[in-house]
Amino acid sequence: MALKLYYDLMSQPSRSLYILLKYANCNFESKLLALRKGEHFGEEFTAINRLQKVPVIDHNGFVLTESVAIIKYLSRENLIPDSIYPKASKQAARVEEFLEWHHAGLRLHCAMFFRVKFLIPSIVGQPEEPKNIDGYLRRMEAALKEFDTKWLGRGNNFITGNTVTVADLFAACEVEQPKMAGYNPCEKFENINVWLKKVRDHFNPYYDEAHEVLNKIGKNKFKMASKV
Amino acid sequence: MALKLYYDLMSQPSRSLYILLKYANCNFESKLLALRKGEHFGEEFTAINRLQKVPVIDHNGFVLTESVAIIKYLSRENLIPDSIYPKASKQAARVEEFLEWHHAGLRLHCAMFFRVKFLIPSIVGQPEEPKNIDGYLRRMEAALKEFDTKWLGRGNNFITGNTVTVADLFAACEVEQPKMAGYNPCEKFENINVWLKKVRDHFNPYYDEAHEVLNKIGKNKFKMASKV
Incomplete structure (x- = not known):
């Protein structure tokens, strides 16, 4: 193939x-x-x-x-539609501006929290001490707040305007990650909450299919937390 | 204008x-x-x-x-020449592959070392304790090693082949940054040392012009270090 x-x-x-x-x-x-x-x-x-x-x-x-x-x-190579990755120069630039920002602006902090709170403890078999997680949580929440207010929260349905693009899909998959560590960004950030539902709807059924295992792990985390 | x-x-x-x-x-x-x-x-x-x-x-x-x-x-917008940012799909992809990698692969670690070793101490007026710098130094050296061996060190003059591109220019400007904190990557990583001279030569006199202040700060750092 x-x-x-x-x-x-x-x-x-x-x-x-x-x-x-x-x-x-x-x-x-x-x-x-x-x-x-x-x-x-x-x-x-x-x-x-x-x-x-x-x-x-x-x-x-x-x-x-x-x-x-x-x-x-x-x-x-024309393998994905222009509708979600525009070819017009200025529209493409807006999508790329977000994608470049997201590496250190959003992805890094959500990924590091996931790593310290969930991944490493899963490997070594014991939870990380809360004091070692605080800094990662603080930096992730600062990043989520910046995303919630400076990229979303500008009166549009999606990141670069009223049309969904690959920028939304990439951001959504990053924002989902900390759910596995028992942290749901939608509970604290309302713009993210509203926007994430729209992105999920747009890309379903594939969105839910790709997040099936993540959602199962996330649910278990919440069950465990409610037992404590 | x-x-x-x-x-x-x-x-x-x-x-x-x-x-x-x-x-x-x-x-x-x-x-x-x-x-x-x-x-x-x-x-x-x-x-x-x-x-x-x-x-x-x-x-x-x-x-x-x-x-x-x-x-x-x-x-x-045709404001920079194709020779340093190719328009051909596969060649462009090679340049972009590096540029995307460099955010968290190289830039993050050189910038964090610069920040902790030089920038914050300059602002607060006292040096950071060595034990707080160790982790940043270790992560920067791991990143520089990956850059030195997995991007350079493949038998080519430049990152994506034998032609200089914007990938080289972006990488070079990141690798220069820790010099202000008294750390010169060229002293430990031979592929970086050889490559950086070529990039500098290619983009001079503008390269040296842009790095004039950085080089002055770097020299003062080395003078201070040799007095200790």
Whole structure:
């Protein structure tokens, strides 16, 4: 098949690309990796991506890493619709402005909280001490607040205007991640709450499909928390 | 004038854009901001960029933030040459792959070390305790090693091949930053050392012009260190 996607649905940008390709009705060969088993460190995958990260695509032998670079490439190759990644220069610039901001502005902080609160404790088998989590929580909430007020909260339905774009999909998959660590951004940030429902609706049924395992883990977390 | 650039040469992506526009012989109106005086938090600049960060461009009234989004836009608008930002899909993808990686892969760690070792101590008037710097140094050196071996060190002169691109310019301006904190990546990483000279040569005299203040601060740091 022409297009292969290497991914794990526990990875935020993997979910974004998976949902995007399904939504765009773009056929792809599914190359599922289990990060929890360290399959990305294996010899076979390292030969594909020396950086040992997902997602990765292989398009007729052209191997490309980095999710944002991948969607730009898929857009140029006309594999995803202009409606969600506009080709007009200024409209594209608005989408890209958010995607570039999101690396250190949103993704970093949600991912670090998830890592310290959920991932590392899951691996070592004991919870992180609350005092070691405080700083990560504070930085994540500052990032969520900036996203909630300076990107959303400007009177539009979506990040760059009243049309949903890949910027919304990428942001949504990042905002979902801390749910696995028992933190739901929708409970504290109302613009995020309203917006996330619209993004989910737009990309369903693929959105829910990609978040199935995440949602199960998130629900268990809440059950455990309510037992304490 | 058609194009305005808001920048401070103490900021890595500001230097990248400044050098790029000078190199491309692209006329722009210089809008210098002094971050050290907090001018980016002022009312006037906040009205231009609600995120209160440089660099920013204003192109005939179209205001755009985020340096990587800005160069993509400048490329589409034919304001920078194809030779350093190729338009061919696969070649562009290779440049973008690096630029996306560099946010959390290189920039974050060099910038955090600079911040903790130099910037905050300069503001509060006393040096950070070494034990608080160790983690930042370790993470920066891991990032520099990955850059040195997995992006450089592949038998090419530059990051994406034997032609210099904006990827090299952006990386170079990030790698220069810790010099102000008394750490020169060229001393420990030989591929970076060889490559950085080539990038500097290619973009001179603009490269040295943009790094003049940084180099002065870096030299003072080394003098101070040798006196201890």
